[in-house]
Amino acid sequence: MESTEALARRLLELMGGSENVQSITHCATRLRPQFKDRNLVQKKDIQELDGVTGIVDKDSGFQIVIGTNVGEVYEAFIKYLDSTSTSEDLKTETKERHLLNDFVALVVSIFSPLLPLLAGSGLLRGFTILANELGWLSTESTTNLMLTLAATSVFYFLPLLVAVTSANRFKTSPYIAVAILGALIMPDFINLIQGDGGNLIRFFGISMPVFNYTSQVIPAILTVWLQSVLEHFMKRKLPNSLHMIVIPTILLFILVPVVVGVFGPLGNYLSIGIANIVGWLANIxxxxxxxxxxxxxxxxxxxxxxxxxxxxxxxxxxxxxxxxxxxxxxxxxxxxxxxxxxxxxxxxxxxxxxxxxxxxxxxxxxxxxxxxxxxxxxxxxxxxxxxxxxxxxxxxxxxxxxxxxxxxxxxxxxxxxxxxxxxxxxxxxxxxxxxxxxxxxxxxxxxxxxxxxxxxxxx
Structure with missing residues (x-):
């Protein structure tokens, strides 16, 4: 197999060079480039490269299947890609966009960094349950409790983890994102929830429903997206001397109530809807x-x-x-x-x-x-x-x-x-x-x- 660097270099050449690559992302096994002119891409030659398993060439997007070492190829590819044209192109919206392709690329960029953690915690949880089933580990022991906490914490704090990866995707502060979403899983907020949630609280006289947002991801993604819009706007409009103090203050003041009153309930109802669909499919x-x-x-x-x-x-x-x-x-x-x-x-x-x-x-x-x-x-x-x-x-x-x-x-x-x-x-x-x-x-x-x-x- 070609070396990672050689493969990345050849891929860039066969894609029509850095001036033809508008943007590129990757998932667990494949590169997902977007081109200015797909006619310049030498698809057959890419398919025949040693280290390329296959290509997917559809209207929804172009994908190059690499395998489990796709991250290494991606990093090498970025190194060879002209940084100036990349940074400019990533800001450019093409006229021909495909909504499904955009959605998949967004989802991949947010969740791909979390896959090793999700898999690792899952295996730990599986081994713990297996030990319980075999009688090797008592479910009442503190050892079982500690292992269970280690394996399930990823889902309790999933909104914070998604906030970090979303912030990286939307080019905004991950620290502010964690602080905003963290407010929704603090004990004092959880104590406001009655029963299954939906009870109303008041913020400056405005009624807001409250729910348990541990494990939910939709409110995190929507909130961090809005954070990026506001943060980029304020950075353009405010003097640099005010960025450090004013921007975090305004974002916390605005977005915590917004996620509680708008994005949180919206995400909760979407999650309920999806759960009902899944339940319906499973029960047919x-x-x-x-x-x-x-x-x-x-x-x-x-x-x-x-x-x-x-x-x-x-x-x-x-x-x-x-x-x-x-x-x-x-x-x-x-x-x-x-x-x-x-x-x-x-x-x-x-x-x-x-x-x-x-x-x-x-x-x-x-x-x-x-x-x-x-x-x-x-x-x-x-x-x-x-x-x-x-x-x-x-x-x-x-x-x-x-x-x-x-x-x-x-x-x-x-x-x-x-x-x-x-x-x-x-x-x-x-x-x-x-x-x-x-x-x-x-x-x-x-x-x-x-x-x-x-x-x-x-x-």
């Missing part, structure tokens, strides 16, 4: 729900839109209830594609393809990253994608039949199985196995017609 028929979510998840990943349900449905559900069935159903997609990759590994005579298939399987098992299998095998040869999705649907249906849930937001892999510890762990493991062997068997049955695969016939 868990078997059907599991099959549908498992079956379509790789398609969502393929188009890069899986972050919408991740951040709007799954993460809030786990933050609110401590578990989610949808995170389990999504994991079946990874194992369905891993099974398809294993079939290619077994039957292909192409040594390079066998090696790539093994790499794709390892990526799923160790890190829960499925993009190499999707783009390198599924999209390329078609039938493995179909087989992987059908295998995932079978595994999702099985999990739905036994009400499987996950305790944390993690990518589905062998290393994250403890995050599903509990009474339904056995069904989760069997569901993964069904997905894997389903994807493998269906790939063997459907076959791969492309001569490049050099597949032997199934006897």
């Amino acid at each position: 028929n868990q078997i059907v729900t599991g099959a549908v979510i498992g079956g379509i998840w790789n398609i969502l990943i393929m188009f890069g839109v899986h972050w919408a349900p991740n951040t709007m449905v799954i993460i809030p559900e786990i933050a609110r209830t401590g578990h989610s069935a949808f995170i389990a159903y999504g994991a079946t997609a990874n194992f369905g594609m891993a099974g398809a990759a294993f079939a290619i590994f077994m039957r292909s005579r192409n040594q390079k393809l066998k090696t790539f298939s093994l790499t794709a399987i390892t990526s799923v098992f160790l890190s829960g990253i499925v993009e190499p299998a999707i783009y390198g095998l599924g999209v390329k040869f078609k039938t493995p994608l179909v087989a992987g999705c059908l295998g995932a649907a079978l595994g999702g249906a099985f999990m739905g039949a036994f009400d499987v849930i996950g305790n944390a937001f993690v990518f589905g892999g062998l290393t994250t199985i403890p995050a599903f510890a509990g009474p339904t762990l056995w069904a989760y493991v069997i569901g993964l196995a069904i997905s894997f062997f389903g994807g493998m068997i269906l790939t063997l049955i459907l076959g791969v017609k492309d001569p490049e695969a050099e597949m032997t016939q199934t006897k």
